[in-house]
Amino acid sequence: MREKLNQGLIDFLKASPTPFHATDSLAMRLEAAGYKHLDEREPWVAEPGGRYYVTRNDSSIVAVKLGRRPPVEGGMRLIGAHTDSPCLRVKPQPELQRQGFWQLGVEVYGGALLAPWFDRDLSLAGRVTFRHAGKVESQLIDFKNPIAIIPNLAIHLNREANQGWAINAQTELPPILAQVVGDEGADFRDLLADQLTLEHGLSADTVLDYELSFYDTQSAAVIGLNGDFIAGARLDNLLSCYAGLQALLAAEGDETCVLVCNDHEEVGSCSACGADGPMLEQVLRRLLPECDAFTRIIQKSLLVSADNAHGVHPNYADKHDGNHGPKLNAGPVIKVNSNQRYATSSETAGFFRHLCLENEVPVQSFVVRSDMACGSTIGPITASQLGVRTVDIGLPTFAMHSIRELAGSHDLAHLVKVLTAFYSCPDLP
Known part of the structure; x- marks a missing residue:
């Protein structure tokens, strides 16, 4: 299973040299799984149990699996990532x-x-x-x-x-x-x-x-003496897009599930198709009940914002807080920042940690050194746009924003397993 997922990621990276190609690759995989394309310029007819996807600017995509259980009862399970890379x-x-x-x-x-x-x-x-x-x-x-x-x-x-x-x-x-x-x-x-x-x-x-x-043009590859690593371009953040897609396609149950992959995260997300724009809310409002019911659905929902984390580099270990140095191949990382650069709360972090424990997935934590600036993700932006509870997580990597980044070859399977469990979870906190 691990080898199959890793090869699938390598193939996805090769097919996705730009956000446009990444969105096209995601759309083709969704079409093959029975998802129907909805044109934003046309009327929509959606049914419970239906599977749909919407693209905007050819570089952002929202996929929705409408559950047979009314979302006003159980909320939505959302996973967010981004299609662009430096x-x-x-x-x-x-x-x-x-x-x-x-x-x-x-x-x-x-x-x-x-x-x-x-x-x-x-x-x-x-x-x-x-x-x-x-x-x-x-x-x-x-x-x-x-x-x-x-x-x-x-x-x-x-x-x-x-x-x-x-x-x-x-x-x-x-x-x-x-x-x-x-x-x-x-x-x-x-x-x-x-x-x-x-x-x-x-x-x-x-x-x-x-x-x-x-x-x-160098292909991504599994490398290392024991095949411990995946090296490749655009792991930040096509790795999370791919993991979210695999989880969505594998999800079981009657819950409403959403995967959103936005463009322009690396330059602030402020665009018509970025996380700081109206795309996700507009799509959801057209597919879900309006007015009071929509707000109730949002308040019963949870977003997992998946974006790569900084693994502790053996040559630069002093760049990390001594108690918060995520290791490659040791599972997904819960990202915390008291200044809201990440949107994680104790409640959302606790729930994600619970999911990992229930599914035997190792889990780690990251907090930036107190004397260093912290990056951010689509998590706080989407949370502020929708008002949805959010946890920021990601797989630890080296050389983030390089032309060739490095991740652990065991971690993708960990992430897909817990995200699949999240989509299939019948109860949210």
Whole structure:
């Protein structure tokens, strides 16, 4: 079971180089499991026991399994995660020709660790908007092959490299795509038009715009002398999206279950499809009873906000509170912050800990050092938007926000097991 889940995660990561592709991958898996797509621009007809999903901006998704037990009696079981990861996004007019090389200007998305982006085999993927036969259309593209690289400067020319230096995102990050001869021009939109033809058989009249990200082509893998780890890009937070999906598809019982995977968490969640936007509430209000009943349902519900946690690194153990150093392969982590950077309360933490104990899943706790700043998640944002009780949890990882992150190979099975139990739980506190 563990090996199957890990391979499934590796396949999901490969198919999901951008939030658009991650949402498409989730939607395809939901469709295969009998979930019906609902268009927000059309009337909806939902039935008890029905299974539905909604996407917005092609990059966020909400999946709902309506229980046969009225949600006004038992509430909802919600799991939240996010589809985006720190990366390098291509600028609107990106063409650079310097010293006979064709490069693309990029903008850093989110709080990326920049040094690991150097000397990697990069490809490009995302959404392209174009005019075709007089109409404006959009398609996802993925070059898949390594088409770019950001070479490091040789240490002979930067003797202080190993003493650390500030990376200039404007001048040092533009990837190299090709060499150009003489005054030969390079048109990025022509390249995208060719890719649309190659992938989709489309002949675009004009490429109008795009949202494209570079990504590392090296596949995720189970690594380590004893296969103890999973290394790969975008573990934060596609690992949680995948775990939530597996739990939803495996859930039994008559309860109403929701999986929400929002875009834009890494840049503050403030968008029409982000956790700080109206998407989740709007979807739920269209599927559930309104007015007084809706508020009662929310107050009987609970959200598990699943986002990766910081495992204690053996080389940097002093970056953790001595009593709160989560270990890889020791189970999911309950994240606590008294300043509400995490939305966990004693009640919600106690319930999640109870679920772990009942299902023989190891569980840990994380509190940031008191002299360090704390990150945040969609948990507090969704809690403030919906008024739903929330517990913030996640699997411990190393190298968070790097181009290649590391998690424990045993932990995914732990997380899927407890999230499945949560979805199937007949009683909430």
